[in-house]
Amino acid sequence: MRKDPPPPIAYLFPNFFTAASIFTGFYAISLGYHHEFITAAWFIFLALIFDGLDGRVARMTNTASHFGVEFDSLADIVAFGVAPAFLLYLYIGEGYGRIGIVVSALFIIFGAVRLARFNVTTSHIEPNVFIGLPIPTAAIMISLAILVSEQYPSMSQYKxxxxxxxxxxxxxxxxxxxxxxxxxxxxxxxxxxxxxxxVIVSALGIFIYPIEGMALLGVGYLFYGVLRAGYYLLRRLMGYRG
Known part of the structure; x- marks a missing residue:
């Protein structure tokens, strides 16, 4: 028995969350412009929540579409590319002239490359892995670096x-x-x-130390991919030598 297609208005729901992600990312930029870095960093977290909701709502309502996929990618480059890079530049990069500009721009450019590669290869990779660090994760790591730096003023010399x-x-x-x-x-x-x-242990740790707990989880996620790649590379080299 074939299911009836969803009504046209249903396609608005997932795209609403995508638009909310763009707005939240832009609002984080405006907060950064006024040097409200802590609030701006948390708004990038909020953008991540909206980004996670749009795909789930699309699957629940059977309203996934090619337009939605492209719209989501454009939203990601704003919320997780431009917004964290702009915060990074205002927070520390501005004081280093062209180096700060290049680093911030590099984050956006490589984030866009990451999204483009994902869009053209998503049907050809393993269904349980990402090839390369996802751009939302990279954005959250920038936000966490700002939050940790603000949490511990004694670390300002290491910014x-x-x-x-x-x-x-x-x-x-x-x-x-x-x-x-x-x-x-x-x-x-x-x-x-x-x-x-x-999950339970991590949740309890984050409840006690929210910023520090999330930072440890983020760093652990980063190192997991690098160490896993290093392990398989070493095993391959050992196999060649054997």
Missing amino acids: VLMLPFAVILALLMVSNIRYPSFKKINFNTFHFMRFLVL
Whole structure:
């Protein structure tokens, strides 16, 4: 029995959340312009929530469309490319002249490359991994770096390290390093109890130390992909030598 297509108005719901992600990213930019960096960083987190909702709403209402996919990509480059790069520039890059401009621009350019590559290869890669660091993750790491720096004023002398950190994030986005996609977990082979314990422990840690807990999770996610790639590279080299 064939299902009836959803009414045209239903297609507005997922695109509304996509538009909300763009607006939230732009609002983060305006907050950064007025040097309200902490609030701006949290608004990038809010953009991430809206970005996660649009796809889920589209699948729930059976309103996924090519337009929605393209709209979502454009929203991502604003909310997770331009917004965090602009915050980075105003927060630390502005004081380093052309170096700050280049680093901030590099983050946007490589983020756009990451999105374009994802759009053209998404049907040809493993369903449970991302090739390269996802741009929302990179944006959240910039936001967390700002939040940690503001949380601990004694670390202000190390703020300059955010510039090479942003370069590393940009390079990871266009790399071939594989990162897990928690949207596509295969529960037939997944150790659900281990995952549940990990989620509970992580949630309790974030409840006690919100910024520090999320920062540790983010850094752990970054290192997971790099260490995994290094492990397989080393194993391949050992195999060649053998």
